[in-house]
Amino acid sequence: MFEQMIGQSPSFEALVRAARLVAAIDVTVLIVGETGTGKELLAQALLQHSQRAGKPFVTLNCAALPVSVAESELFGHRKGAFTGAVADFSGRLEAADGGTLFLDEINSLPVPVQAKLLRFLDSGEIQPVGARSTQRVDVRIIAATNANLAEKIDAGEFRRDLYYRLSVVPLEIPPLRDRGSDIELLLRHFIRHFSQTHDILPAEFSREAIRRLCSYSWPGNVRELRNFCERVAILQEGRVVEEKDIPEVVGSFAPKALSSPQFALPETGLELEQMEMDFIRQALQRTGGNRTRAAKLLGITRDQLNYRMQKYGIA
Numbered sequence: 569m570f571e572q573m574i575g576q577s578p579s580f581e582a583l584v585r586a587a588r589l590v591a592a593i594d595v596t597v598l599i600v601g602e603t604g605t606g607k608e609l610l611a612q613a614l615l616q617h618s619q620r621a622g623k624p625f626v627t628l629n630c631a632a633l634p635v636s637v638a639e640s641e642l643f644g645h646r647k648g649a650f651t652g653a654v655a656d657f658s659g660r661l662e663a664a665d666g667g668t669l670f671l672d673e674i675n676s677l678p679v680p681v682q683a684k685l686l687r688f689l690d691s692g693e694i695q696p697v698g699a700r701s702t703q704r705v706d707v708r709i710i711a712a713t714n715a716n717l718a719e720k721i722d723a724g725e726f727r728r729d730l731y732y733r734l735s736v737v738p739l740e741i742p743p744l745r746d747r748g749s750d751i752e753l754l755l756r757h758f759i760r761h762f763s764q765t766h767d768i769l770p771a772e773f774s775r776e777a778i779r780r781l782c783s784y785s786w787p788g789n790v791r792e793l794r795n796f797c798e799r800v801a802i803l804q805e806g807r808v809v810e811e812k813d814i815p816e817v818v819g820s821f822a823p824k825a826l827s828s829p830q831f832a833l834p835e836t837g838l839e840l841e842q843m844e845m846d847f848i849r850q851a852l853q854r855t856g857g858n859r860t861r862a863a864k865l866l867g868i869t870r871d872q873l874n875y876r877m878q879k880y881g882i883a
């Protein structure tokens with residue numbers, strides 16, 4: 569699985585080295601990284617290389633969960649614990665017993681639930697909502713955050729004690745823009761990947777295009793680069809992509825030739841010169857014969873308009 573994590577920059581290699589060491593040891597791991605840097609991919613790799621590979625792997629995305637929902641999802645509840653609790657419900661920790669629980673976007677976990685999670689981490693015991701007694705579960709926690717937890721702690725939105733407990737081994741994935749040589753490597757990797765997947769000729773990047781792409785900031789990190797490559801692989805099949813083909817905001821990349829047309833060509837075709845003549849006449853009519861303003865309406869210079877009027881014999 570670590571093999572699927574492409575990168576050769578020093579900071580990325582250091583991360584993978586640390587991750588390989590940590591994977592096999594049964595400790596809590598906190599993965600920190602901006603959106604699209606590969607936190608989920610890393611969690612999967614950690615799992616595959618752990619003693620818990622093949623055991624349950626359960627995920628909970630903590631984003632936007634109200635307190636009561638987050639609590640039930642994590643710890644479960646007993647029938648009758650609250651209105652609507654019509655049956656016993658086992659939470660993700662119980663479901664992950666013997667295996668691993670991946671807590672994605674843990675930065676969003678409501679503070680009261682953070683306290684309960686800390687209790688589990690310290691004791692290995694859970695108490696479902698409405699249950700009289702606790703029960704033991706054996707679960708390794710891998711948590712991920714895309715927010716700066718230090719800032720969340722200062723704002724009173726994340727418990728410092730939980731942070732310390734989770735970050736026994738923090739694994740920080742650097743943003744793509746700080747991983748210089750990885751950008752080029754990933755561009756080639758994904759172009760090859762998508763050309764093969766879609767069975768098309770691979771596009772290539774010119775030297776200047778590569779340089780341009782390496783200086784782009786990639787705010788969406790590897791996810792953005794991956795999507796970009798799929799678009800390029802399809803739209804530029806077999807071609808050499810030049811620097812001029814790459815717009816300011818790489819995310820909006822779409823070659824002109826393939827963007828949707830402003831004017832639809834009628835099924836029966838048309839007379840291009842006739843159309844030009846008609847538009848020139850209409851423009852002149854609308855401006856009361858004022859050539860400067862007519863030219864402006866047509867998006868050409870006055871000279872260009874004069875030339876065309878002469879050509880078509882428009883008085």
Ligand SMILES: Nc1ncnc2c1ncn2[C@@H]1O[C@H](COP(=O)(O)OP(=O)(O)OP(=O)(O)O)[C@@H](O)[C@H]1O
Binds near residue numbers: 574603604605610
């Ligand atoms: N080093 C890498 N090599 C190859 N593919 C990668 C790498 N890093 C990320 N990816 C790919 O980029 C995409 C985004 O990765 P992932 O979903 O793991 O990011 P994330 O950090 O969990 O993002 P988010 O915070 O938005 O949930 C996935 O398709 C993943 O396979």
Ligand SMILES: [Mg+2]
Binds near residue numbers: 608672
């Ligand atoms: Mg993710």
